[in-house]
Amino acid sequence: MEFFIQILIAAVVMGTPLLFATLGGVISERAGVINLGMEGLMLVGALVAFVVMLNTENYFYAVAAAALASGLVSIIHGVVCLMLRASQIASGLALTFFGTGLSGLFGDKLMGETVEPLSRIPIPGLHAIPVLGPVLFNHDVLVYFSYVCVGLSWWLLYKTRLGLNIRSMGEAPEVCDSLGLSVMAYRFFAVIAGGMLIGIGGAYFPLALTPFWVDGITGGRGWIAVALVIFAFWDPVKALGGAYLFGLALALELRLQILGIDISPYFLKMLPFVLTILVLTLVTIRNNRRGIQVMPAALGKVFFRGEKH
Amino acid sequence: MRKLISIMISVTLTLLLVGGTAWAGKPSVGFVYVGPVGDGGWTHAHDLGRKALEAAGHETSYVESVPEGDSERVIRKMARKHDIVFTTSFGYMDPTLKVAKQYPDKTFLHCSGFKQGKNMGNYFGRMYQAKYLAAMIGAGMSKKGRIGIVGSQPIPEIIRHINAITLGAQQVNPNIEVEVLWINSWFDPAKESDAAQALIDNGADVIVTMADSAATVQTSKKNGVYAIGNDTDMAIYGKEAHLTAAIWNWDVYYLAAVKAVENGTWKPGSDWWGLDSGIVGLTSFHPDVPQALIVQMNREKGRILSGATDVFDHGFTKQDGTRVTKALSDGEMLGMSYYVKGIISKAPSS
Numbered sequence: 326m327e328f329f330i331q332i333l334i335a336a337v338v339m340g341t342p343l344l345f346a347t348l349g350g351v352i353s354e355r356a357g358v359i360n361l362g363m364e365g366l367m368l369v370g371a372l373v374a375f376v377v378m379l380n381t382e383n384y385f386y387a388v389a390a391a392a393l394a395s396g397l398v399s400i401i402h403g404v405v406c407l408m409l410r411a412s413q414i415a416s417g418l419a420l421t422f423f424g425t426g427l428s429g430l431f432g433d434k435l436m437g438e439t440v441e442p443l444s445r446i447p448i449p450g451l452h453a454i455p456v457l458g459p460v461l462f463n464h465d466v467l468v469y470f471s472y473v474c475v476g477l478s479w480w481l482l483y484k485t486r487l488g489l490n491i492r493s494m495g496e497a498p499e500v501c502d503s504l505g506l507s508v509m510a511y512r513f514f515a516v517i518a519g520g521m522l523i524g525i526g527g528a529y530f531p532l533a534l535t536p537f538w539v540d541g542i543t544g545g546r547g548w549i550a551v552a553l554v555i556f557a558f559w560d561p562v563k564a565l566g567g568a569y570l571f572g573l574a575l576a577l578e579l580r581l582q583i584l585g586i587d588i589s590p591y592f593l594k595m596l597p598f599v600l601t602i603l604v605l606t607l608v609t610i611r612n613n614r615r616g617i618q619v620m621p622a623a624l625g626k627v628f629f630r631g632e633k634h
Numbered sequence: 635m636r637k638l639i640s641i642m643i644s645v646t647l648t649l650l651l652v653g654g655t656a657w658a659g660k661p662s663v664g665f666v667y668v669g670p671v672g673d674g675g676w677t678h679a680h681d682l683g684r685k686a687l688e689a690a691g692h693e694t695s696y697v698e699s700v701p702e703g704d705s706e707r708v709i710r711k712m713a714r715k716h717d718i719v720f721t722t723s724f725g726y727m728d729p730t731l732k733v734a735k736q737y738p739d740k741t742f743l744h745c746s747g748f749k750q751g752k753n754m755g756n757y758f759g760r761m762y763q764a765k766y767l768a769a770m771i772g773a774g775m776s777k778k779g780r781i782g783i784v785g786s787q788p789i790p791e792i793i794r795h796i797n798a799i800t801l802g803a804q805q806v807n808p809n810i811e812v813e814v815l816w817i818n819s820w821f822d823p824a825k826e827s828d829a830a831q832a833l834i835d836n837g838a839d840v841i842v843t844m845a846d847s848a849a850t851v852q853t854s855k856k857n858g859v860y861a862i863g864n865d866t867d868m869a870i871y872g873k874e875a876h877l878t879a880a881i882w883n884w885d886v887y888y889l890a891a892v893k894a895v896e897n898g899t900w901k902p903g904s905d906w907w908g909l910d911s912g913i914v915g916l917t918s919f920h921p922d923v924p925q926a927l928i929v930q931m932n933r934e935k936g937r938i939l940s941g942a943t944d945v946f947d948h949g950f951t952k953q954d955g956t957r958v959t960k961a962l963s964d965g966e967m968l969g970m971s972y973y974v975k976g977i978i979s980k981a982p983s984s
Contacts, residue, residue: 331835335828342824433672437870442856535823535849537871540670540699544822575825579815579832585980590818 332573332580333460337468338534340572342367342543344471345526346550347557347564348478353519355482355559356512357495357623361417362402363523364547365424370395370524372428375531375538378440388467388528395524396517398424403516407509410627421547428540435538442536443467465533467525474522478561491515495559495621498628508628526550552601558608558619571597661741661896663687663888664712665696666705668723669821675846675865676820676882680722680745682866683884687892705729713737718895720888721745724789730754741895746791748968750902757887757905759913762798762967764880765842766945767909767935768862768916769802771877772840773810774927775860775920782833784826784843784850785816788982790970792844797974798945799842804976805934806927813838814979823849834859840877851876860920867917877920886912906964910939951975 346363353360360366374391378384398420405416443465451462482488490511493501498508530542549571556571557564578593612619665684669677677698688694695715700708702725709726710733712719718741721730727747734742734754742754750756772781781803783796796814803810813836815829826849830841834857842862843850848871854861855872863869863879887907894900907913919928937943947961953973962970973981 331832335831339824339828429670429672436672436674436678439852439871442852530824535827535847536852537848539674539823539847539849540672541821542823544819544824546824576828579817579825579829582815582979583813583832583836587980587983590816594818 328580328583330456330459332576333456334463335576335580336569336573337460337464338572339575340568340570341464341468341471342526342529342534342546343550343553343571344565344568345474345529346523346547347553347568348471348474348561349519349522349524349526350550350554351519351557351559351561351564352478352482352491352522353516354554354624355495355621356491356515357498357621357626357628358402358406358512358516359413359417359625360399360402360420360516360519360523361414361551362399362420362424363417363550364543364545365421365427366395366398366520366523367527367530367543367547367550368424368428368541369398370527371530371542372432372527372538373524374528375435375438375440376431378532379435379438382441384443384466384532387532388470388525391524391528392521393524395527396521399516399520399523400513402520403513406627407512407516410629413625413627425541432538432540437537439537440531443533467529467533470525474525475561475565478522478564482561492621495623498623502628502630508630512628523547523550549597552598555605556597556601559621570600660690660692661717661892662693662715663892664716664719665694666700666708666712666719666721666723666726667696667698668700668702668725669846670698671696673821673846674848674868674871677722677846679865679882680720680884683882683888686885687888690889690892692892700726702726706732709733709742710736713740713742717741718743718892724791727756741900743891748904750904752902755900755902755904757891757907759882759887759911760906760908761880761882761914762794762945763909763938764914764916765795766798766802767931767938768878768880769799769842770806770931770934771916771919771923771927772799772842772860772862773803773806774930775877775923776807776810776838776840778837778839779807779809780811780813780838781840781842782830782836782838783812783814784829784833784841784845785814786820786844786846787818788816790968793973793981794967794970795844796977797950797970800974800976801945801950802934806930810976812977812979814973814977816982817845819845821846823847826850827853830854830861831857848872863917869917873920877923879917881915881917883912883915908938909935910941953977953981 370391373394374387377390378387402416402420405411406413448462452458494511502508553567557567574596667677671681684694697708705726706729713733720743722745724746727749730742730744731749734751744756746758747756800812817825817829826845830850830853839859841850841854843864848868851861851868851872855875860877861875862877867879869876949959951957
């Protein structure tokens with residue numbers, strides 16, 4: 326039982342940076358802008374969080390600075406694919422290379438520096454619940470913040486006028502445009518807000534998981550988040566489940582070995598991606614029959630104002 | 635080894651006297667790395683060797699984070715630019731051989747492989763000797779009698795190191811238990827850290843890492859247990875936990891190999907240098923390590939240095955209970971795929 330709970334705790338811990346990044350991706354893609362630059366944005370967030378933490382020893386500043394930095398870098402993505410109308414795919418990939426290189430360049434001098442990792446703060450009352458308590462309510466403050474972000478993203482997307490408009494931008498930007506809404510402004514907002522969340526996901530690495538700087542600290546998790554956005558059907562609540570499921574896959578790879586269960590590690594490694602393809606295929610088939618579209622209809626499409634359809 | 639070097643030097647001098655091929659200026663050297671120089675592990679250690687060449691007056695350059703599958707063009711670029719090219723990952727072997735054939739007047743040296751050519755040799759160090767000694771310290775410091783190993787990629791080299799660690803630990807505590815978790819990656823800090831946590835949760839109080847980052851040292855520090863570092867001195871990441879590290883001193887080899895090429899005495903071959911050359915070694919010890927343990931370790935170290943023993947030559951029992959009585963050849967060590975007795979985990983099947 327103890328072992329089982331430890332697996333679930335590890336799944337939540339490993340899933341948290343994925344969750345932040347996926348939420349960021351969901352918001353951006355709901356407005357119709359694909360972001361393949363997640364890995365780069367996470368690395369920028371991780372580096373900035375570490376540097377600020379090192380100098381101020383203040384977790385709040387570190388997280389805020391990471392969000393700000395990744396938000397700023399996302400503006401590049403916005404300018405390239407919204408203002409210059411270049412391919413979102415190409416711009417996103419370029420952003421990943423940019424972020425990876427940038428963090429490597431400035432991180433060069435930080436070797437050997439360490440910071441104090443976030444400590445666990447059990448939530449009074451809740452952490453005593455059997456199983457759920459230790460698994461969900463005995464974590465560091467960023468994990469709790471990720472719960473809040475799930476709720477906030479859901480509320481923003483489904484319960485506010487702003488969210489309705491963001492979602493509309495991803496479905497039918499030309500209609501929004503004819504209603505007098507600025508497609509450019511809403512999409513920029515979504516790209517930057519999403520970028521900030523992705524940056525916080527990156528910040529989780531040096532602030533909690535591995536409290537030092539090393540090149541490529543995220544270990545390619547940004548790419549898993551790219552798949553997760555699709556897996557979660559562009560929905561913040563499903564993103565929560567998806568992130569923990571993928572976190573579980575990461576945690577299981579090690580724990581199955583402890584149990585002596587012989588499963589090929591390569592199988593477990595490809596599992597997130599296979600699951601994404603599988604779920605996407607099944608649901609697309611089902612939805613096509615019913616005529617419902619899960620994917621934002623205008624996702625990845627360049628919007629030209631005044632274009633006739 | 636000393637004898638070899640002195641022979642090399644005398645041959646060199648003779649060649650110089652009879653007017654052998656002396657270099658016009660010092661040869662320039664290029665490096666191809668698999669990871670970033672900032673990894674604080676494998677690639678960082680190689681780069682310290684490159685810096686030593688630079689200090690010795692050689693012009694050098696490097697390309698970092700070169701994927702093994704895409705290394706050929708990088709190696710070719712380095713060959714055009716430099717006299718000597720070092721390629722420092724197993725997967726660079728075939729591309730290096732291919733490029734070496736295209737540039738017969740340049741010298742190529744590949745780390746950790748086994749193929750050679752007219753102008754290509756390979757090199758490596760007997761890291762298992764250093765791991766064996768480090769594990770003696772680890773076993774002596776484990777109160778629970780349980781060592782946890784974070785394995786990287788399940789290949790013979792790493793399995794050899796894990797076995798050497800187990801045999802070394804048994805020198806101090808014959809009943810030591812060794813548990814291994816594979817992260818199936820050379821470098822993934824978050825997973826390295828999670829693996830260390832899982833091993834500690836499962837009862838280990840000394841963690842040895844085979845992976846490239848210092849994440850396990852950090853996690854050990856957080857949990858108040860000890861750790862042994864890999865490839866470079868990782869004490870800066872958590873001196874409270876860091877017992878010692880088995881490290882590479884590539885400068886020893888790089889200086890000698892480049893010198894040999896410069897003097898025209900270099901011949902393609904397979905260099906597998908040991909503890910005696912200084913290519914591998916241990917860093918300074920944690921203040922908690924008792925003097926008696928260091929003395930015990932040094933005695934074993936002396937036996938390895940004098941050639942009286944090697945790790946896999948005085949008999950051991952495999953995990954399945956079969957007894958190995960004769961010394962292993964280099965070939966047998968290079969292909970090792972079984973665990974020795976004392977490791978409680980199952981050997982990787984692939």
